[in-house]
Amino acid sequence: MQIIHAKQALTVSGWQSDLEIAIDANGRIAAVGPQGQTPTHRAALLLPAPLNLHSHAFQRAMSGLTEARGPDPRDSFWSWRRLMYTFLDQLTPDHVEAIAALVFMEMLEAGYGAVAEFHYLHHAVGGVPYDNLAEMSERIVAAAVQSGIGLTHLPVHYQFGGCDLRPLNGGQQRFGNDPDRFLRLHADAVAAVAAGPSDFASGMAPHSLRAVDPAGMSAILGQARSGPIHMHLAEQVAEVEEVLAQLGARPTEWLLANHPVDERWCLIHCTQMTNSETGALAATGAVAGLCPLTESNLGDGIFNGTAYLGEGGTIGFGSDSNVHISLFEELKTLEYSQRLRDLSRAALATQDRSTGRVLFDAAAKGGAQAGGRQSGMIETGVWADLIGLDNDNQWLCNRKGDAVLDSLIFGGGGQLCIRDVWSAGRHVVKEGRHFKRDDIIRSFKNTMLQLETSI
Incomplete structure (x- = not known):
């Protein structure tokens, strides 16, 4: 079980503060509620x-x-x-x-x-x-x-x-x-x-x-x-x-x-x-x-x-x-x-x-x-597809509610605020980097060398 503590999160009920999201071993959101357990991960801002x-x-x-x-x-x-x-x-x-x-x-x-x-x-x-x-x-x-x-x-x-x-x-x-x-x-x-x-x-x-x-x-x-x-x-x-x-x-x-x-x-x-x-x-x-x-x-x-x-x-x-x-x-x-x-x-x-x-x-x-995917929301029972973001920076300035989304989209630094991404509970991005980034880029660069030589 993964336990995420979020300072603020956009849920099906709207914006909520100090929220706990539990992800089960199958990759689904098992529970959404007040913080109570020891977290395995923390997010200043959590979005679907x-x-x-x-x-x-x-x-x-x-x-x-x-x-x-x-x-x-x-x-x-x-x-x-x-x-x-x-x-x-x-x-x-x-x-x-x-x-x-x-x-x-x-x-x-x-x-x-x-x-x-x-x-x-x-x-x-x-x-x-x-x-x-x-x-x-x-x-x-x-x-x-x-x-x-x-x-x-x-x-x-x-x-x-x-x-x-x-x-x-x-x-x-x-x-x-x-x-x-x-x-x-x-x-x-x-x-x-x-x-x-x-x-x-x-x-x-x-x-x-x-x-x-x-x-x-x-x-x-x-x-x-x-x-x-x-x-x-x-x-x-x-x-x-x-x-x-x-x-x-x-x-x-x-x-x-x-x-x-x-x-x-x-x-x-x-x-x-x-x-x-x-x-x-x-x-x-x-x-x-x-x-x-x-x-x-x-x-x-x-x-x-x-x-x-x-x-x-x-x-x-x-x-x-x-x-x-x-x-x-x-x-x-x-x-x-x-x-x-x-x-x-x-x-x-x-x-x-x-x-x-x-x-x-x-x-x-x-x-x-x-x-055709049960996702796109922070709600019990759906796949845990989640974005954890840093909110304490020059782009978001610890804003709350819809102003955070406006700043992410229109302020120019939205992607730089992403710290963590989960896909069906798989924690694939940590500290802003994909867990296989180096290997994947190395293989891609080798592929491009072959293609650009032959085109």
Whole structure:
């Protein structure tokens, strides 16, 4: 039994002082109450650790390598995408495992307690399947075990190069399956996840309306009887135009008309929605999975955050391309995008909750829902995904209540305040450092030397 004494903690009942949190041997919160036992750990400030709801781990190795302008004077997501496919031709299973371990370590040090890995790199170069169809999924699971992060693994179905059903080519071929082979791969990946820690979970992910046709969507979703369902939706203007031309409706409009979207769904990005689509998606109870740093990096557009939350919608946050892994920066970037668009301040705040409180509550609640994970709160019975922070510093100045969250998110030093992180009770970050930091970084650096030599 681990016993944490917190000077202040954000619980399901709000802010509480001098709290004791007991974590049982299975990694769940066993009790929350007044301090009474001798602590094994102390925290000036204790928060639930949100789940990172959208990650492509392998793309972390590209961070900083795609910022030069391409031949097109109006550079875009599509030129970045071409560079990604070139990069893909170099990656081996060993590379992917080393990169994912670093990504998961960085997420933990940033305050995430778990991750939903949107995994579509399935095959060898040229689309040749490995003898073990789930080879790459097993490497993701191995990296999660090594880092200690909680995992919701989302094998991705990806079949076509566009809505016109053109075949995959180049790097895309490593993603591709027909529905039958994908379902076999998915079953093997689920088995690999089930062999991991008890908090690990699986879901399913049709990649997008560009990469999966209506028949393929129906075929795989017919087998998705449990677990979360994730999909990219309405990210780029060109995507919206292509879907409209081929399917006769905009992406959000088509999806809601053809599938029973509900709380199991997480729709990623949604940066190209009309006002009516925004309200309709909010009403389903699905999570809008936002990745503001990646969306900014790729020039995707601005999510209708004020309207979506105003309609009672649920949002959560992910790091997507992992160009920069920072929980607090993701939250700040969403808020600032709303302010810049609307010429406003405190855009997402409410009468009873500050901006930081709205954003952090949304990250915790929406992440847990999107990951199908019992977490995102300090409450008896849930997984002990927790962040312990130092409050006596130049960024937080021993502030209390919602002002602490505002300072963490907008003050610039939030991540430097993190001292401890637990994932399902696994104490993986201590004194601000991951317990396997040196080994994981050494392996990643060796991998990058190999990749940068070959690209």
